[in-house]
């Protein structure tokens with residue numbers, strides 16, 4: 001469930017809650033977004049999360065949801081990356097590499113794309129490896145992605161913004177959403193990122209295929 005992404009006549013975010021769609025029937029006409037341009041939808045994570053046997057990092061911490069925008073450091077714990085990963089899906093109408101380096105610059109983090117080549121590193125626990133093997137066997141018949149551009153290392157979309165919104169809506173309904181407080185860009189803006197998703201590692205292969213289906 002996710003709120004409609006549309007803006008009301010009063011200029012407020014629409015309050016209608018939807019199951020799958022990104023926009024309600026009143027705001028469907030807004031779905032071309034700021035630009036209805038072609039581009040790419042890409043998926044990335046933090047570099048240390050995609051290394052073999054990823055380790056906890058004291059600076060990457062998790063906290064329960066909280067209504068105020070305040071985090072009590074004492075009530076946080078180091079994020080355990082063994083079976084879960086943080087992913088972000090974005091869109092760009094420029095080169096993907098360029099967009100990613102803008103993110104790196106802004107958040108002061110080493111971000112890495114999740115690609116058909118790096119995805120094998122996403123599943124690292126032995127418990128998840130069996131589930132992942134099943135997924136791989138299932139997907140042998142549809143070995144390649146239909147919309148994946150191997151040069152850009154991203155999914156090619158004729159409406160990149162809308163495709164990204166569809167993916168966000170779907171990820172939000174499957175995995176829920178949280179806030180990510182980023183120290184790297186705290187001074188430049190609020191430092192709060194909303195569209196990161198915490199997902200089980202064993203589901204990432206499926207998420208890649210889901211993105212391939214959703215981009216348009």
Ligand SMILES: [Zn+2]
Nearest residue numbers: 004014024027
């Ligand atoms: Zn709406």
Ligand SMILES: [Zn+2]
Nearest residue numbers: 106107182185
């Ligand atoms: Zn940031």
